[in-house]
Amino acid sequence: MSKRSTVTLKGLAQELGLSPSTVSRVLNDAAGEDSRWASPETNRRILTLASELGYAKNPYAASLRTARSGLIGVVVPRLQDYVLATIYEGVDEAAAEHGYVAVVANSLDNPVSHEARVRKLMDRRIDGLILGDTPFDGSTLTAIEREDVPFVLVNRRSPGHPSVTCNDYLGGRLAGEHLAGLGVEKVFLLAGKDRMSTSIDRTAGFTEALAEHGIELPASHIATGGFDAEGGEEAMRRLLEASGVPEAIFAVNDFAAIGALGVLAERGLSAPEDVKLVGYNDTPLAGGVGLTTVRSPMHQIGRQGLELLVETMAGRPVESRQLDPELVIRTTA
Template sequence: MEEGSARRATLREIAAAAGVAVSTASRVLARSRQGLPPSSAAAERVLEIARQAHYEPDAQAASLRSKQTHMLGVLVPHLTDIVLSTIYEGIDHAATELGYQTVVANTLDSPDEQRRRAELLLSRRVDGLILGDAHADSPFLAELAARGTPFVLVSRTHDGFDSVTADDYAGGRLVGTHLADLGHRRIGIIAGQPYASTGSERTRGCLDALAERGIDTPRDLVIHSAFDADGGRNATLRLMRKKRPPTAIFAVNDMTAIGVMGTLRDLECKIGTDVAVVGFNDISIARDLPVPLSTVRSALHQMGAEAARLLVARLRGETSDAPSQRRLPTELVVRESSDPTVRTRGRSERVPRKASPGHNGVPIQAPARRPTRRPAQ
C-alpha cells in the first residue's frame, strides 16, 4: 500500500498493515470520526496508516453513520423458534429503554437469505445490526466489518467479532458430567448443524467432560441434525438403529430433545430409565412435558438485552476498540428425563453451574435397560 496511490485503500488493507482484525480497525476509525482519542498503541497505528493511505470510508457506511435513525436491525434464523423469540424480546426491551426501535427479519438460517435481508435493512438506514444467525464458514461477517457496519452477534459467536452468548462450552460440560455421574458410558449426542457455534461448543464441552472421566465417545454417536423436533426424531432413529444403542442422549437444544423423546416413546423406550435425555436452553414447556426434560438453563432474555446494550454502546463510542465476547453463565436443571428419582424426591433439582451433578456428588449406576423395540433396519 503506497502513499499517494490512485487506488483508494480498503479497510481490510488498513487492518492488515496495522496487524489488527478488520473489526478492530473499523472501531478505531469510527471512534476517531466521533472525535474520540485512540485507546491503545494498536489504535494509534491504525490511524497513522489510514492517514498515510488517505483512507476514505465506504460511502454506504458513512451515510449510515451520518443519518442515524435510532433503528436496529435484527436477523434471526426463525422467529417462530421460542429460543430466538425470547432473545428478540430481550433485544427489543433493552433497545426501547435506550431510545431505539427494532425491526426483525427471518433468514431461515440461509447465508444467501441472511445477506439479502441484511442489505435490505441497511438500505432502510438502520444504525446497526444484531445477528442471531452467524455461520462459522460464511465470509459475510468480515465483509460487514470491512464496510464499517456496526453489528453484534447474539446466541452464536465467531472469533474476532462482538458477541453475547450463553457459556455453551460450560453448559455442555455440565451435561457430560451429569450423565457420567449417573453411570452412563455410551452417550449419543445430537449436535445440531456444524456451522453453528451453539451446537459445536455444547458438543465439545460434553465430549471433554466425558473424556476426562475415561469415557470414549465413538464418532458415529455424534450426529448432526436440524435444530428442531424433526431433526431430533431423525437423529434418534439413527442412534437407536445401532447394534449397541446409547443409554443416554444429549440434544443440543430443547426442541431437538422433544423430538428425541417422541421417537423414544414410539420405540417403547421408557425415558429416563431405558434412555436418559438432556436438552439445552430450558424453554418454558420443558418442565411441563409428560416426562419433564432435564436441560441446561441459559439466560435468553438477558442475552438479547446485553446484545442490544453492547451495540448501542458501540454506536455511541462508549467502548474500547477490542472485540467483546460476553458469555452468560449456565445452569443444569435435572428433571425426570435423565433422573427418575427426582419425582420421588418431589421436586426438580437445580444444579449450580460449577457443581458436580449427581446424588450428593456420588456416582450411581445407570438403571438396567429393559428390552426396546428396534426400528426397522
Template sequence: MDTMADRGSVTLRDVAEAAGVSVSTVSRVLDERAPRSQSATAVRVRQVADELGYRRNAYASGLRRGQTGTIGVLVPRLTDTVMALMFEALERAARARGYFAVVATCGDDPESERSSTEILLERGVDGLVLATARLDDELPAALRARGIRHSLALRTDGVSPSSLGDDDMGGYLAVRHLVDLGHRDIAIVTGPRFASSANGRVEGARRALAEAGLALDAERVVYAGYGIDEGVEAGRAVFTSSRPTAVFAANDNLAIGVMRAAHLAGRVVGDDLSLVGYNDIPLASRLPVPLTTVHVPFDQIAAGAIDLLFAPPGEATIRKVLPTLMPRASTTRVVE
C-alpha cells in the same frame, strides 16, 4: 373543555412553559434513553407532560441526531422457539435503551442473509444484531470493513463484538450430570456442523466424558438440524444402531424429537433412558416427562448484544454468559 391536545401537537416548549423549566430540562427528563430521574423537577415535568398529552416523536428526534432509533435484528427464522425468544429478549433490551427493534429472517442461506441485511440498512437502522450461526459466515467481516455498527448474539467469530452463552460449559454441564448419575453409554444429538453452538456443546460434552476416563466415539455423535423432526430422525438413527442409557440433545426441540423416537423404539424417558436438552424453552418443564435441560439466560445475552452496539472502543468485545443445569424427571440414576 379546550386543551392543548385539542389545538394541536403538544411540544417540548409547551411542557417547559407549563412546568416552569427550560426546554433543555424537559428534553433531558423525557429522553427515554437516559436513566429515569426521581428528582422533584423530573417528577413535575413528567406529570405536566402527561396532563398535556405530550407524546415524544422518537423518529423526528432521531433524525435531528442523524439516527432513526431503530435496531435491526437478523435471525434464521422465527418459527424456531429459541430464535423467537432471542428476538423478544433483544426487543426488550433495545426498548430499555429507548430504541425499537425490527427483525428480518434469512433462513440458513448466506445470500438471503446478505439481502436481508441490506434491506435493514436501507431502512436506516442505527445498528445490527446478527443472531445467525454459520461458521463460514462472511457477513461480520464485511460489516467491519464497511464500518457498520453491529454485534453478534448467541455466537462469535472471535473478532466482532459478541454476546453469547458459554456453549462449551453448557455441553459440559449436561454430560457431567449424566456421568454423575452413572451413565457411561451416552449418545449425543447436536445441531448442524455449520453452527458454532452445535460444535461448542459437543466439545463440552467431550470434556466431561474425558474427565470420567471415557472417550466420545464419532459414531456416538449425530449431527442434525435444530428442529423437532430432525430430532425424531436422529433419535431413530441412535436407537436403531445402539442402545444408549442416556442421550444429550443439543437443544430442546431436538430433545422433544428424541423423546418421540424413544417412544417408537420402546424406550421410556426418565426410566430406562435419560435425556438432557438445551436452552430451557418454556415447554421443557411442561412436558409429560419434564425435561432436564441447560438453561440459557437470553435476557442477559440480549442486553450484552445491545450494550456492545454502543460500547466505546477498547472495551471487551466478547461476552459469555454462564448457563445453568435444570435437573428434572427426564434423567435418572443408572440402576446397577
C-alpha cells in the same frame, strides 16, 4: 486505497483531488452524472471511482448522514424459534430503553437470504445490527465489515467479533458431568449444526467432561442435524439404526431432545427408565415434558447484546460476553 474496507469520503476526495463537500454532493445527488454540483467529467470521475471501490454501494457512506435513524436491525434464523424469539424480546426491551426501535428479519440460516435481509435493513439506514445467525467461521460477515456497520453477534459467536452468548462450553460440561454421575457408559450426542458455535462449544464441553470420567464418545455415536424436533427425530433414528439403544442422550437443543423422545416412545422406550435424556436451553416445553436440561439466559443474551451494540456504536472498545448456564434437573435424567 487498495482495500475496500478502508474507503472513506475523505479518501475518495484525496484520490480525486477534489473537496470532500463536492464528492459528497455528487454522490448524494439523485441526478447522478447530471449532478449540478460539478462538471459532467468530474461527476463521471467521482461516480466511477466510488463504484470501483465499492463506496457507492455503501448505504452508510453514500448517505453521509450525521443524524441517527433510531433503528436497530436484527437478523435471526427463525423468529418462530422460542430461543430466538426470547433473545429478540430482550433486544427489543433494551432497545426501547435506549431510545431505539428494533426491526427483525429472518434469514432461515441461508447465506443468500442473510445477505438480502441485511441489505434491506441497511437500506433503511439502521444505526447498527444484531446478528443471531452467524456461522462460527464468520463467513457471512465479510460484506457487513466492508460496509463498516456496527454490529454485535448474539447466541452464536465467531472469533474476533463482538458477541454475547451463553457459555456453551460450560453448558456442555454440565450435561456431561450430570450423565457421567448417573453411571452411564453408552451415550449418544445430537450435536445440531456443526458450523455453529452453539453446536461446537456444547459438543466440546460435553465430550471433554465424559472423557474426564473415562466415558468414550465415538464418532458413530454423534449425529448432526437441525435444532428443531424434526432434526432431533431424524438424528435419533440414524443413531438407533446404526448403533442400537444407548443408556443416555444429550441433545444440544430442547426441541431436538423432544424429537428424540418421540422416537424413543415409538420404540417402546421411555426416559429415564430406559434412556436418560438431557436437552439444552430450558424452553417452556421442556418443563412441560419433565426434560432435564441446561438453562441458557436467553432474555439476558438479547438485552446485553443490545447494550454491547450501543457501546460499539459509541466507538467505545468492547469485549465479548459469555453468560453462565444452569443445569435444571427434572425427570428424564
